[in-house]
Amino acid sequence: MxxxxxxxxxxxxxxxxxxxxxxxxxxxxxxxxxxxxxxxxxxxxxxxxxxxxxxxxxxxxxxxxxxSDRSRRPRTSPNQISPQVEATICEMRRTHRRWGARRIVYELGRLDPYAPAPARATVHRVLVRNGLVNPQEQLHKR
Structure with missing residues (x-):
């Protein structure tokens, strides 16, 4: 594993x-x-x-x-992002290819101002998990 x-x-x-x-x-x-x-x-x-x-x-x-030994895995993940929010994030990215995680968080906040928007890092993980991020090589000057 x-x-x-x-x-x-x-x-x-x-x-x-x-x-x-x-x-x-x-x-x-x-x-x-x-x-x-x-x-x-x-x-x-x-x-x-x-x-x-x-x-x-x-x-x-x-x-x-x-x-015998028991699993140490948590029984629940209460802070897990809902499938509906994940689908919304993916749909936003597919329709607006130039939007990154920061912009998607902003737009989610505008869609429903009373619902807590996920963190930028969470949105980025969703995009990576669904193959919607093209990793680019970072250019570092020395």
């Missing part, structure tokens, strides 16, 4: 590491279930008591599968 390639050996190492993490979490949960204080178990495994409590809840809800 980021230019990193995994060999079959590396993937198996990652799978082994994930399995070991699940086993460690399971041991911590069973120790607490057997009567050990949560804070002592947390100190022994080098995590907070809240983490051990979260592991217990996840194990109670989902069993052993609940102790």
């Amino acid at each position: 980021w230019g990193v390639s995994f060999s079959a050996e590396t993937e198996s190492d990652a799978e082994i590491a994930a399995r070991v993490r699940v086993e460690v979490r399971f041991r911590a949960v069973t120790e607490v279930a057997d009567g050990a204080p949560v804070i002592e178990v947390a100190n022994r495994y080098g995590v907070s008591r809240q983490t051990v409590t979260a592991w217990r809840k996840r194990y109670a809800a989902s069993g052993l599968g609940g102790l």
Whole structure:
């Protein structure tokens, strides 16, 4: 994904590491279930008591599968630009080829003065994402 390639050996190492993490979490949960204080178990495994409590809840809800690593991806992106605004930005650029991000932000503000216009950088990212920007080489004098 980021230019990193995994060999079959590396993937198996990652799978082994994930399995070991699940086993460690399971041991911590069973120790607490057997009567050990949560804070002592947390100190022994080098995590907070809240983490051990979260592991217990996840194990109670989902069993052993609940102790596996979970995605860290956000569930929502509340500040994401709406598809309607993105379509408007693209349409403005297609009809007015010379308009850049700054001008499009200005025109969006004129279209609906009560709606917050997206930032110039956001408009530029939309234009790049939709292939509506032709990158030009910068000439820097030395």
